[in-house]
Amino acid sequence: MGMSPALSPRPNPPGSNAPFNAAKAKPLVHLLNHKTVPSPSLTSAATTPGGPDDGLAEEMNDGVKNQFIFGSRLGEGTYATVYRGHYRDDPSKLVAIKKMKKNTEWQDGINLDSLREMKYLAELHHPHVINLIAVFTTKDENINLVLEHLPRGELQDIWKDKEIAYGGADVKAWSNMICQAVWWIHENFVLHRDIKSNNILIAADNSLKLADFGLARSFANPEADMTYNVITRFYRPPELFLGSSHYGGCVDMWSVGCVIAELAVRDWFLPSETDLAHLGVITEVFGVPTEHDWPGISKLRFWKEQLENTPPKRPQPLSWWRSRMPLIGEAGIDLVRGLLTMDPVKRLSAKQALEHHYWSATPRPQKRENLPRKGGKEAERAMGEQLKRVGPEADEEKMAKIARKLDFGAMR
Amino acid sequence: MRLNEDDLYRQSTQYKHWSFTPSDLTRLREKTNAHAAAQVQLHIAQDRAERAKLAPLDVASAPDSGANTPNGNGAGTGANTPVPGGAGDKGGEVDCLTMDEEKMVVDKFCETAMKLGDFLKLQPDVTATAIQFMRRFYLYNSPMTYDGTKISKTAFFLALKLELGTRAGSASDFASRLPKTTRDDIVAPEYTIVQALRFNFEVRHPFRGLKGVHLELEDMIHANYAGVARDGRSSADLRAEALAALQVTGGDEAEGKLGNIYAHAKDILAMAAQLTDAYFLYTPAQILLAAHLLAAPALTTFYLGTKIPSSSPAAPKILSTLQSCADLLSSHRSYTKNPAANKHGWADTDPPETKRAMKKLRACKDPTTQDLVALNAGKKRDVVRDGELEEGKAKRRKLNREMAEKESDSFWGPELKKEG
Ligand SMILES: Nc1ncnc2c1ncn2[C@@H]1O[C@H](COP(=O)(O)OP(=O)(O)OP(=O)(O)O)[C@@H](O)[C@H]1O
Ligand SMILES: [Mg+2]
Numbered sequence: 114m115g116m117s118p119a120l121s122p123r124p125n126p127p128g129s130n131a132p133f134n135a136a137k138a139k140p141l142v143h144l145l146n147h148k149t150v151p152s153p154s155l156t157s158a159a160t161t162p163g164g165p166d167d168g169l170a171e172e173m174n175d176g177v178k179n180q181f182i183f184g185s186r187l188g189e190g191t192y193a194t195v196y197r198g199h200y201r202d203d204p205s206k207l208v209a210i211k212k213m214k215k216n217t218e219w220q221d222g223i224n225l226d227s228l229r230e231m232k233y234l235a236e237l238h239h240p241h242v243i244n245l246i247a248v249f250t251t252k253d254e255n256i257n258l259v260l261e262h263l264p265r266g267e268l269q270d271i272w273k274d275k276e277i278a279y280g281g282a283d284v285k286a287w288s289n290m291i292c293q294a295v296w297w298i299h300e301n302f303v304l305h306r307d308i309k310s311n312n313i314l315i316a317a318d319n320s321l322k323l324a325d326f327g328l329a330r331s332f333a334n335p336e337a338d339m340t341y342n343v344i345t346r347f348y349r350p351p352e353l354f355l356g357s358s359h360y361g362g363c364v365d366m367w368s369v370g371c372v373i374a375e376l377a378v379r380d381w382f383l384p385s386e387t388d389l390a391h392l393g394v395i396t397e398v399f400g401v402p403t404e405h406d407w408p409g410i411s412k413l414r415f416w417k418e419q420l421e422n423t424p425p426k427r428p429q430p431l432s433w434w435r436s437r438m439p440l441i442g443e444a445g446i447d448l449v450r451g452l453l454t455m456d457p458v459k460r461l462s463a464k465q466a467l468e469h470h471y472w473s474a475t476p477r478p479q480k481r482e483n484l485p486r487k488g489g490k491e492a493e494r495a496m497g498e499q500l501k502r503v504g505p506e507a508d509e510e511k512m513a514k515i516a517r518k519l520d521f522g523a524m525r
Numbered sequence: 526m527r528l529n530e531d532d533l534y535r536q537s538t539q540y541k542h543w544s545f546t547p548s549d550l551t552r553l554r555e556k557t558n559a560h561a562a563a564q565v566q567l568h569i570a571q572d573r574a575e576r577a578k579l580a581p582l583d584v585a586s587a588p589d590s591g592a593n594t595p596n597g598n599g600a601g602t603g604a605n606t607p608v609p610g611g612a613g614d615k616g617g618e619v620d621c622l623t624m625d626e627e628k629m630v631v632d633k634f635c636e637t638a639m640k641l642g643d644f645l646k647l648q649p650d651v652t653a654t655a656i657q658f659m660r661r662f663y664l665y666n667s668p669m670t671y672d673g674t675k676i677s678k679t680a681f682f683l684a685l686k687l688e689l690g691t692r693a694g695s696a697s698d699f700a701s702r703l704p705k706t707t708r709d710d711i712v713a714p715e716y717t718i719v720q721a722l723r724f725n726f727e728v729r730h731p732f733r734g735l736k737g738v739h740l741e742l743e744d745m746i747h748a749n750y751a752g753v754a755r756d757g758r759s760s761a762d763l764r765a766e767a768l769a770a771l772q773v774t775g776g777d778e779a780e781g782k783l784g785n786i787y788a789h790a791k792d793i794l795a796m797a798a799q800l801t802d803a804y805f806l807y808t809p810a811q812i813l814l815a816a817h818l819l820a821a822p823a824l825t826t827f828y829l830g831t832k833i834p835s836s837s838p839a840a841p842k843i844l845s846t847l848q849s850c851a852d853l854l855s856s857h858r859s860y861t862k863n864p865a866a867n868k869h870g871w872a873d874t875d876p877p878e879t880k881r882a883m884k885k886l887r888a889c890k891d892p893t894t895q896d897l898v899a900l901n902a903g904k905k906r907d908v909v910r911d912g913e914l915e916e917g918k919a920k921r922r923k924l925n926r927e928m929a930e931k932e933s934d935s936f937w938g939p940e941l942k943k944e945g
Binding site for chain 1: 683
């Protein structure tokens with residue numbers, strides 16, 4: 114079908130002019146001059162600690178800034194350019210420095226994506242959530258996020274790269290790390306709202322890290338009105354297409370289901386061409402939900418225009434799932450179907466997902482060090498060397514201890 | 526597999542970066558005050574020297590006409606430094622605010638911000654977040670350096686963006702709702718603020734926790750409390766004791782009283798908790814229980830007993846912490862035992878020492894940081910021109926640097942280690 118990530122932009126549902134995401138999609142003119150900014154002078158900024166308003170806060174900022182050295186460019190996102198970096202006092206300790214772009218057209222100060230990313234990552238420390246090490250501004254008023262360095266790319270690269278062979282045990286290990294991350298953020302009353310396989314990055318030790326918290330928000334206040342204009346289309350749950358504006362962790366769990374299914378079929382699971390068409394793609398697999406399957410559905414904002422006059426349709430039978438997802442077995446299929454339950458109330462929560470029998474069924478989840486990875490033998494050896502040099506970060510170790518103390522349900 | 530609230534709280538930046546012992550808090554404020562006072566002395570002296578150089582041309586003809594724009598609206602007035610102060614400015618040492626005076630001034634800024642929040646009809650959470658941003662900001666910055674009115678506008682906009690996301694509206698929209706305010710006034714100080722906030726944007730408020738306690742108590746008086754008291758009292762026992770603590774006999778009466786208690790405690794959280802150091806010194810759970818304790822001592826003691834048996838060795842310590850937090854909250858002049866009183870009546874009567882401090886502030890503002898819009902634009906220019914700074918500015922920076930280096934070792938050294 115030739116789907117590319119470019120066809121799965123951030124959401125833009127019917128009836129919404131999505132001011133925020135529109136801004137994001139706009140080409141950034143000043144990108145062209147951007148390469149002059151992260152010059153080596155940044156690293157020697159210690160010699161010019163600022164303007165006439167130097168206060169204690171700025172000194173504090175300089176203290177943080179001077180701990181890091183910028184290196185080569187790693188990649189480019191819509192809102193940020195990412196550089197390799199390392200600690201000044203230990204060049205073997207790598208980091209990724211995400212320099213948020215300053216859009217001169219942006220009239221409203223620091224953009225919401227950056228604010229949210231800083232807000233939530235500062236609170237959420239977990240072995241499977243990308244670690245925000247520090248934040249500093251450079252004197253051109255760019256905000257820089259120092260993140261743990263994740264050199265093995267995105268989870269999406271794994272299933273897309275047909276050179277990489279993987280099996281049921283690998284999918285299980287990956288899926289479990291994702292569920293743990295999502296459990297943790299939900300336990301902290303944070304919704305990610307953009308879970309997808311290219312927002313899950315891979316660390317040098319093969320562990321997965323949930324990243325990109327630019328759309329995250331708190332759901333601690335159940336009365337708060339939330340936008341249904343979130344989550345990349347392929348991963349967006351039916352209730353958001355129907356205009357639900359009060360939701361909780363269930364929206365992320367649908368996305369988790371899509372990611373696991375994607376790993377299982379090694380392809381997009383619910384690809385579609387447009388937002389309008391996507392609900393049709395969902396009902397093709399899951400049937401047309403009725404008030405009986407999903408109490409309250411007819412009260413959702415777009416139900417009338419989207420579903421009321423759709424002819425009834427039954428969901429695909431179990432045999433369909435068995436033929437599509439042999440890789441994850443009966444238990445895996447049961448988990449995925451639990452996650453991809455149309456009615457958000459009946460959908461598995463992260464906690465329920467972690468308690469699912471899939472994890473204890475055979476095969477056992479793959480050991481982290483044996484997980485397949487991108488690159489040939491050469492790359493692997495180089496990576497191994499690097500890993501030895503870098504070593505796990507102290508913070509990560511501490512978190513791993515905490516994580517062990519929490520009893521992860523069936524993860525005996 | 527449920528995490529306990531305390532464990533979650535200890536992970537938070539509010540705990541890691543914004544919780545202090547009283548003496549740590551005082552020490553931090555002393556340092557901020559000392560640093561700012563030195564800057565004020567330096568900059569006012571420089572300002573006078575520059576003026577003296579110009580004096581032969583412009584003999585003593587009040588050079589400060591119109592330059593002093595304390596209320597925003599500085600856009601486009603150029604980077605010229607406003608003249609410090611009023612009539613009494615005859616040279617010599619500047620009489621700077623003391624640490625205690627700074628605190629009074631900041632408290633006053635926050636009271637004004639609270640009124641602004643009401644005026645703009647913002648949700649209580651947004652206002653509370655904005656006020657806490659201001660309180661955090663002024664731990665690292667002095668009101669002599671940054672004007673409270675200007676900082677509060679930006680703090681509100683930041684809080685709006687963080688709490689309401691895309692629904693926050695644009696900076697221009699927000700500016701248009703404020704008197705004499707432009708978009709630039711809102712946006713210019715943002716970097717200065719987020720830097721002082723250490724890029725921590727989550728503020729954990731006690732409001733929802735209070736609601737939780739209220740709902741639990743309601744369940745108790747209706748004898749359908751699902752939890753069990755630690756000591757195994759039955760739900761009928763709990764109901765009887767709750768009613769006794771409320772000094773009522775029937776459920777209806779109890780319900781009404783409970784509602785009043787909740788409203789009273791909520792007011793304490795919305796005002797006294799915002800306008801004191803409560804957030805710096807206590808956890809959200811402690812704050813809400815202290816507010817509840819003030820609103821209903823007997824009932825709160827009963828409630829605590831269902832969580833921690835009074836025989837527990839931890840009980841006395843918990844109670845004394847709550848009592849000291851309650852003392853702090855009730856020390857604020859917004860506190861009233863009678864919750865029906867006029868909500869903001871107290872705010873129009875500044876204590877005389879606050880009035881004095883506000884007056885004193887007018888003569889000791891740092892002249893280099895009053896026009897934030899120009900300052901921001903200047904910074905951007907600096908980046909472009911980098912290296913070709915005017916001599917005066919370069920000199921000023923050198924002085925700044927020397928002073929900063931002297932102070933930062935003792936001050937920031939230990940703080941920053943945690944960061945790495
Ligand atoms: N922690 C990291 N370690 C190593 N490389 C990274 C890290 N974070 C990002 N990158 C690289 O930088 C690129 C840009 O990352 P970023 O998160 O800014 O944007 P994105 O997620 O690709 O795009 P968008 O946010 O617009 O969807 C990534 O594709 C990746 O190659
Ligand atoms: Mg991304």
